[in-house]
Amino acid sequence: MALQRILAVDDEPFNLEIIEEILEDLDLQLVTAESGPECLEVLESFSPQVVLLDVSMPGMDGYEVCRQIKANPATKDIVVMFVSARGSVEERMEGYSVGAEDYIVKPFAHGELKSKLSNLGQILLEKESLEQQVEDATSTAFSAMATSSEMGQIVNYIEQIGQIDHVTELAQALISCLSSFGLNCNMELRIDDDRQHFASSGLCSPIVLELFEILKSKGRLHEFQNRILVNYENLSLLILNMPENDEEKHGRIRDHICFIVSVTEQQLLSILTRRELQEQxxxxxxxxxxxxxxxxxxxxxxxxxxxxxxxxxxxxxxxxxxxxxxxxxxxxxxxxxxxxxxxxxxxxxxxxxxxxxxxxxxxxxxxxxxxxxxx
Known part of the structure; x- marks a missing residue:
């Protein structure tokens, strides 16, 4: 949307008349106010895209008006350009520090004000375009997440285990999560010298226990046939029925498993740390x-x-x-x-x-x- 609405604020009516004269040949809607409080009141009924704001006004100066505009979520995106007879570096820095986007010094030429407004209009267009791109990208991302049952299950699992404070409950939550993917799994938890085993079927077979012992220190990931074994310091997980004949799904599920096990390992360490601190x-x-x-x-x-x-x-x-x-x-x-x-x-x-x-x-x-x- 191009620049269409401007609010000019100045305690001197003559200065407002000059601005009206400069902008009269432009296709703009111009509203004026003669004080800071009046400016803030007008903002409630008129939604300007740009405020031309005098700095030196009695009662409430332009800096304070700008602070309030930028502090209000409903008006913070309005572009503010200070209009002042004082143009020192310090005063310009003060203007920028309270959130103004531009600064013009009186007296100014007609062309200078029009040029600055043209630039601000271009900024508004680019900002609107960028906001739309961000909105579209965000909408696409949330749509993809909402329609992805796998990611939804992972997110739910992460939220769930953040509230868990017992090792057995954590193991059961992991098995339940993986079962929702249709995966048959076996798990070994190593806590000090203690070994705890869990399985979708209830018990780990002797050969699985031997596999855990042999491969626990042989690397992070092992794949063989339709099985995959993931090792961490305190946790090993064996999946017995990885997807076959679908390479894309196999790779996606493998990535999910590695991520889930990593998160579970961190939560396990958190539980063990809290337990140790409680004992201490x-x-x-x-x-x-x-x-x-x-x-x-x-x-x-x-x-x-x-x-x-x-x-x-x-x-x-x-x-x-x-x-x-x-x-x-x-x-x-x-x-x-x-x-x-x-x-x-x-x-x-x-x-x-x-x-x-x-x-x-x-x-x-x-x-x-x-x-x-x-x-």
């Missing part, structure tokens, strides 16, 4: 509980010892205070004894302060361990 968290919780128990017991022991020391010193002090005056000691001897008793009591108090620091340190260690466990 459980172990850490048990360690925290044990440390708390040990800390509590140790602090109780230290507290009992402190109380016992207090009782001993209190009893000793009472005995000295009652006996020393009757022992006939001179003043220096009494001072010596009382000084040493006081010193011993002070040392005991210092030990109590140390116990308080130990208790604080233990509490900080427990808090750190709890924080690690939450992470």
């Amino acid at each position: 968290q459980q172990n850490l919780s048990e360690v925290i509980s044990m440390v708390h128990s040990k800390f509590t017991g140790l602090m109780s022991l230290l507290d009992d010892n402190r109380k016992h020391n207090e009782e001993v010193f209190r009893s000793l002090q009472e005995q000295f205070e009652s006996r020393i005056p009757t022992m006939g000691l001179d003043e220096d001897q009494e001072v010596f004894i009382f000084t040493n008793v006081d010193q011993a009591i002070q040392n005991s108090v210092a030990r109590e302060e140390s116990i308080t620091k130990v208790r604080t340190a233990f509490a900080e260690i427990e808090a750190d361990l709890s924080l690690i466990n939450k992470k």
Whole structure:
């Protein structure tokens, strides 16, 4: 669609008259507004393809108007060209930074404005053509996906296993997916030293188990007759009935299988990683509980010892205070004894302060361990 609708915004009516005069001989629909708020209001009823926007307007300047136009999903695609008497590099950069597509400096020649509008019209045409191409391509892609039962099954499978958190459930989902393709499959899951086997028929035959063991480290893909074996580090899959007499279908199904097994391997690793993290968290919780128990017991022991020391010193002090005056000691001897008793009591108090620091340190260690466990 060619350029047909223009909105001109300027707080000076004379400037709007000039624009109307320049564009009067063009086959265009021109609407005018004299303020930023009026411009935004007009946009709701008139859908211009281009807005000629004055920069210097009272109240709401052109930059703010442009920001709001580009921020609104309904108007963000409208082309904005600033019309300003100021044309410094900084002001042009400001215009481009708020989303404007072009900038013209007053006063401008008639031909300059028409030329710029012509260029903007060409841009609109090219943009419309590109959007149509993208729309057509998107429509074709979604149509192909919608009509392809194979791709639909794969997409459904990927969405399904993203919610699975158990190995057995994952294996059953894979077998169900492949069965929807009409494929008879056998599977081996290797988790540490454990081997788990699943099959469409219920059980893997002894020869299949031997095949898994022989070929698990012999490469990613093996094809023989109408069978195919795909190997990953934790998963091997054997298909027993690949399509025959249809090379195109055989190749397509083979590609599907390789992709499905790859996705399944990644989900299996994700499940095993989550399981390991849960076990580590459980172990850490048990360690925290044990440390708390040990800390509590140790602090109780230290507290009992402190109380016992207090009782001993209190009893000793009472005995000295009652006996020393009757022992006939001179003043220096009494001072010596009382000084040493006081010193011993002070040392005991210092030990109590140390116990308080130990208790604080233990509490900080427990808090750190709890924080690690939450992470």
